Amino acid sequence: MGAFVNPRWLVGSAAVAAFLVVWQIVGANEIIRSDLVSYPTEIAASARELAASGELGANALATLREFAEGFAPAIVVGVLLGLGFALSKIVRNLFEPLFVAMYTAPLIAFVPLLVVWFGVGSTSKSVTTFLAAVVPIAINTTTGVRETQESWIRACRAFGATRAQIVAKAILPGALPVVMAGLRLAVGRAIVGVVAAEMYVSTLGVGRLIQTYSTAGRAAEIFVLVGVVAGFGFVCVGLLRVLENRLAPWRARA
C-alpha cells in the first residue's frame, strides 16, 4: 500500500472543518444569535485577548495551584489507603463501604458543604480536588494489589524477602499499571470538580472566569475557557501515559 493518509484522521478533520465553517456562517451572519453560539473567528480573537491581557494566565495559574495542592496528597493518601484495603481484611471491611458510597455519589453535591467548612478561597477547591481524586486512586490501588501474581511474591520470598521488601519489590511495582489507570480517572474527576467548585463560588480561577463571562453573556470567552480546561485534561492524561510508558515499559505485550 502506498502513503495513504489515515482515513480516520482525514474524515475526522474534514468533519471538524465542515462543522467550523457552518458554525462560522451561522454565527457571523446572526442566523442564530451570536452572543449565544459565537463563531470560530470571534472565539480566536477572544482567546488572543484573554491571553494578552494576562487575565487567563493569572486565573489558570490559580486553578493549577488548587489542583496541584489537592492532587499530590490524594496520590499519597490514595495509594496508602488502597494498600491498607488490599492487605488488611479488617481495614477493607471497615472502610470500603464508605469509599464505594463516596465513589458512586455525585461529588459536586459536597462542594457547598466544603465551602461552608473551608471558605470561599482556594482551600475548599483543593479539598474538592483531593476528594475527587483520592477515591479512584485508592480503589484502583486495591484492585492492582489484588491482581498481583502469586509467583512474583513467591520469587521474593524464596530469596528471603521481608514483608516490607515484598511490598516494595513485588506488590507496588506489580500494581503500578492499575494505579496509573486510577490516576487517569482521578485527573478527569478532579478537573471537573475543581472547575465546578470555582464556578459555584470563588475569588480566582478558570471557573470563576467562566462564571463571570457567563453572567455577562459572552459565549466566545466561555468557549475559550472550556477549551483551556479540556486541553489541560488532555495534557495531564498524555503526561500520565508518557510516565506510565517510562515506569512500566514491561507492559508492552506482557
Place this chain on the structure above:
Amino acid sequence: MSERAQSLVLGVLGFALLIAAWEICARNGLVNPVVVSSPSRIAAAFARQWASGDLATDLATSAVEFAVGFGAAMVAGVAIGLAMGLNRFVEYAVDPFVWFVYASPLIAFYPLLIVWLGFGFATVVTVAFLLSFVSIAVNTLAGVHAVDPSHMRAVLAFGGGKRDLVFKVVLPASVPHILAGARIGLGRALHGVVLGEMFGSNDGLGYSITRYAAQLKTADVFVPLITLVVLGVAINQASGLLEARLLRWRA
C-alpha cells in the same frame, strides 16, 4: 461467622464508628456543631424536612429529571454508538465531537442552556443527558467492534440481511458493553442532575443543597446530600444486579 456476615458487620461498624466519633466531637465542642453539624442534628433536620414534605418534593423532582435525562441518553447513546459501529465514516466523523463532549466541563455552558431552554427542568435534563450519553455511545461502539465475525457469517450464510445482522447479532452481542456503559452513564446522569440543579434550577436535591448552604444551615445541607449518596449507591447496586441477571448466559 461466614465471610459475608463478617464483612457486613464490619461495614456497619465502620459507619457506626464514624457517626459515634462525630457525635462525640460535636458534643464536646471539639468541632463547632453549628458549622460542622452532628448526627443528631442531621437526624432532626431529616425529620423536619420529611414532615414538611420538602424532602419528598426534592426527591421526586430530581428522580424525574434523572429518569428522563438518563432514558434519553440511553436511547441516543445506543443509537449513536450503533451508527458509528456499523459505518466507519460515521465513526470517524463523529469521533472528535464525542471526545470533545467527553473531555470538556460541559457545565460551563449552563448559561447558554438557560437562555435556550429556560430555568429548571429542561436545562437540568439536558445537562444530565449530555454528561451521560457519551459513555453509553462509546461503550456501544466498543461492543459492536467486539462482535465475533463468525456469528455474523452464520447469519449471512442462512440468508439474513443487514437488518438481521443488527437485531440478531450485533445488538445482542453488544449487550454486555452497553450495560457497562449504562452503568457509568447512570452515575454521570446523577452527577448531571445535581450540577444542573445547582446552577440552573430552583428545584430538586441539588438546589436544596446550595440553598441550605447559603443559609449556613449545615444540618439541613446533609439531608439532600445523604439522600443523594444513598440514591447513588442504590442505583449502582440495582444496576449491578440487573446486569448480573441479564448476563446470566455468559456463565
Place this chain on the structure above:
Amino acid sequence: MTQLVVQGLRLEYPAARGGAPFLALSDVDLAVEKGEFVTIVGPSGCGKSTMLMLIAALLRPTRGAVSLNGQPVAAPGPDRALVFQDFALLPWRNVLKNVELGLEMQGVAAAKRTDIARKNIDMVGLRAFERHYPHQLSGGMRQRVGIARALSVDPEVLLMDEPFGALDAQIRQVMGSELLHIWERDRKTILFVTHDIDEAIYLADRIVVMSASPGRVVQQIKVDLPRPRGLSIRTSAKFNEYRETLWNLLEEQVRQSGSWARGEGGA
C-alpha cells in the same frame, strides 16, 4: 558428609471450599550428601515441586522436617536457591535487575550486585539480553534468567524445578553439560527435578524415583557412570541399562496414577 536431610515429610494442601484437604506428599525421606547431584523423577502431579518448595521453606510441612547441616530449616534463605518451574520472573524488571533480586534481599551493594549478576548472566549465555524484559524473551531464555538468579546468591544447595523444561532438545543437552561444568567446578549440592529420563541419568550421582500422588520415594538409583561425562555417554551400554530400569519403574508408577505427564516423559 550428609548435608540435607528430609525426614517424614508430609504435606496437605488446605481444603478448597467444602472439600477434603489434598494430600500431596506422604512421608518422604531423603538424605543428600554435600556436593551431590540428585535428580528427581516421578509422574506429573506427584509432588516434586511441592517437595522443593518445602525444602526452600516456601511451604510449611504438615508433618516432618527439613534440616540443612544439622540445623532445622525454618525460613527461606540464601543457602538454598530455587529455580522455579514457572520462572517466577518479575515482569517490570529487565534481565539484569531480575538476576540481582536475591542479592538485593541480602543487602549486597549495588556495584557488586551488578558485577555478580553480569557474571552469571554471561554464564547462561544471555549477555546480549541483559536490558531485555521477560516478555521479550523466549521461554528457554526466561528459564536461564531464573538459573542465573539462583546462582547469583551462591547457595549451598541449588533446587532446580525442571529448569530445562522450556528448552528444545538440543539446547537442553548443551545446557545440561554446561550445568555439569558449573557443578564440577563449584561442587554445589543440586536437587534437580526433570521429566526427561536421559537427562536424569546423564546428570545424576543418584536418581530419586517418586510414586504417583501422594508422592513418596519409591526407589533410589546410584548412577555409576564415570565423570566428567561427555555427550557420547548417552549411547553407552551402561546408560542403556539405567534407562531401561528407570523406564520400567516410572511406567509402573504412571500406570498407577493413570496419567502420563504431558507426553514428554519418554527419552
